[in-house]
Amino acid sequence: DTGVSQDPRHKITKRGQNVTFRCDPISEHNRLYWYRQTLGQGPEFLTYFQNEAQLEKSRLLSDRFSAERPKGSFSTLEIQRTEQGDSAMYLCASSSFVGSSHDQPQHFGDGTRLSIL
């Protein structure tokens, strides 16, 4: 168990640029989640995948955000035309899947900190 890894750890970009983050979940986990966390707040759910299927998207996820998990392993989160308000820590988590419940603990990565200049 090598844990959830996210890349890059920190991304600084100018407003209007596109950015892409990568998440590698724990290998045997088939659920993968993306969250956004701003200073002093708890993580906010963005979207989740079960294998390669994106099953849920939060209303927080505007049209500028897109996530993929093409082979049911790693996932990417892309933000197009970044805005100041996109500055945050983007967290990825993975979990195993038992039945239809979501009660399995999520294992989080260290996050990607996005700073928009």
Next chain:
Amino acid sequence: AQKVTQAQTEISVVEKEDVTLDCVYETRDTTYYLFWYKQPPSGELVFLIRRNSFDEQNEISGRYSWNFQKSTSSFNFTITASQVVDSAVYFCALITTSGTYKYIFGTGTRLKVLA
């Protein structure tokens, strides 16, 4: 509406004191799950405990204990004989799955344990 409230923004205690972190939740679902996570200064959220809505048994794990009371919609977390390494932000979270999936975190309580 689904909601998690952690009213204590920051708590400071002296090492070896006991401390309780409060968590109050709101949901209309009868089936839900409650979690506590720890976020140390390094940033990675670490799972501590899970409870489902049908299991009101309190739990003790070493210096940690959890008190789940459906009657008051609370899921409080107590650290006994706190240590400096307990310093972190602690998040309570609620998962409900009726309708759309919702995983709702509280705003967290920052615990500072002073030597």
